[in-house]
Amino acid sequence: MINGCVSTILYSDNHCLVIKTTFELAATDPDIKALVKKDSDFTHDLVLNLIENAIEQKEIVTESDAETITNSITSAFTGWHESYIIHQDPVRIKNMAAYLISQLSK
DSSP, X not given: OHHHHHHHHHHOTTTTHXXXXXXXXXXXXXXXXXXXXXXXXXXXXXHHHHHHHHHHTTSSOOSXXXXXXXXXXXXXXXXXXXXXXXXXXXXXXXXXXXXXXXXXXX
């Protein structure tokens, strides 16, 4: 999932539509906010399920709860989009993803 997010950020021409919509419209338009929230909730639930399964299977050993890990991961995705828009540096994004994965692997 994390590497898939990196690929989308680096190689998709329209990768930031949801990010732009969130920052520009969701704060003031309730209909847009509802659509963005629905997409965000879907992603959150998908990642949460993956994290819960990884913890259960002892693929991730952590003192943190699955919800906090999920929120950190999904927030990172947004930050990576912003960073790539600003810096256009694929190495930077790949390094951030590798760091996140290393934190989950401890």
